[in-house]
Amino acid sequence: MSDSAIWAVIIGMAVVNFATRFPSIAILSRAELPAWAKRWLSYIPASAMATLVVGGVVRPDGQWLNPLQNPYLWASVVTGVAYWRFRSSLGATIVGVACFLAFTALLG
Amino acid sequence: MPEQTSKQDACPSRARFVRGLKLGLPIFLGYAPIGAAFGIVARGLGFTPLQAAICSGTALAGAGQLIALQLMGAGAGAAAVVFTTAIVNLRYVLFGAAMSQHVAGMSLPRQAFLAFTLTDETFAVNIDDSRRGTADFASMAGVGVIAWTGWVLGSAAGALAAGAIGDPTRFGVQFAMPAMFTALLVAQAEDRTHVLTALVAALCAIGLMLVLPDPWYLIVAPILAATAATVVSR
Numbered sequence: 001m002s003d004s005a006i007w008a009v010i011i012g013m014a015v016v017n018f019a020t021r022f023p024s025i026a027i028l029s030r031a032e033l034p035a036w037a038k039r040w041l042s043y044i045p046a047s048a049m050a051t052l053v054v055g056g057v058v059r060p061d062g063q064w065l066n067p068l069q070n071p072y073l074w075a076s077v078v079t080g081v082a083y084w085r086f087r088s089s090l091g092a093t094i095v096g097v098a099c100f101l102a103f104t105a106l107l108g
Numbered sequence: 109m110p111e112q113t114s115k116q117d118a119c120p121s122r123a124r125f126v127r128g129l130k131l132g133l134p135i136f137l138g139y140a141p142i143g144a145a146f147g148i149v150a151r152g153l154g155f156t157p158l159q160a161a162i163c164s165g166t167a168l169a170g171a172g173q174l175i176a177l178q179l180m181g182a183g184a185g186a187a188a189v190v191f192t193t194a195i196v197n198l199r200y201v202l203f204g205a206a207m208s209q210h211v212a213g214m215s216l217p218r219q220a221f222l223a224f225t226l227t228d229e230t231f232a233v234n235i236d237d238s239r240r241g242t243a244d245f246a247s248m249a250g251v252g253v254i255a256w257t258g259w260v261l262g263s264a265a266g267a268l269a270a271g272a273i274g275d276p277t278r279f280g281v282q283f284a285m286p287a288m289f290t291a292l293l294v295a296q297a298e299d300r301t302h303v304l305t306a307l308v309a310a311l312c313a314i315g316l317m318l319v320l321p322d323p324w325y326l327i328v329a330p331i332l333a334a335t336a337a338t339v340v341s342r
Contacts, residue, residue, distance in 0.1 A: 050305075051312075
């Protein structure tokens, strides 16, 4: 890719980054939302994280993996249990990556 | 909703900022290696280390940046790459909407700063902290600054040392992001309704991945699950 195309991507991504994140914060924080809308928004974090986990572990890199031989899936289960037990996202992430490497070696 | 101050009044803003840095430290440690992976691949596609660092520092798009590199590697033009990044980033419209309920009362420049540093991980950590009543601008800024630093330093280091590091996947870097998402998901599971909502979202995501082109499931699945939860919990 040419130097000018790389700069075009950098600038375009910077604009897109801010344009997708800022307006909803600025506008909705100044609006009086009805109770149902606030409740709806309160469910977004859990559902968004669940979606991100599923996308990342069931079909990593766009490839569906057999659940029984999927190191991402089993390492994710261990990560979740580790976080639930110890309430440390750093500890859970380290345990998870270590398990992922072990499962990858075991499951081929 | 007024800016939360109840538990912070006795605590100066610098201490709250440092508390945010500590809260975000796991994000720093997760972002640095993934950022390095971005830097390595970017270097291979013709980015200079400075361009890789600027890209990470201004986009802070995580998965969006890695997908952009994949497309560039496949020969896509700049417009197609930016358009795809916009689609991948659409979920941040939702995240911003959810964040808006926790940053009401803050000035526009402060909200702009928090929007700039809004990522999947800073969002989850700040929302969790807000629900405990311990978050304010200083702590959220601390989370954002440390996450940004990890991502940019990692990207720069990866691009500078691309030759020496080699293939980052042998360190399990590809699982760092799913691992963080998993921990953050469990952190959001505060009651049975939220657990059920997460389960519905997971099932929706699997179904939508089968029928929709990527990456639409990322935004449609949370909308469906949150709507179902709102209707059922009425």
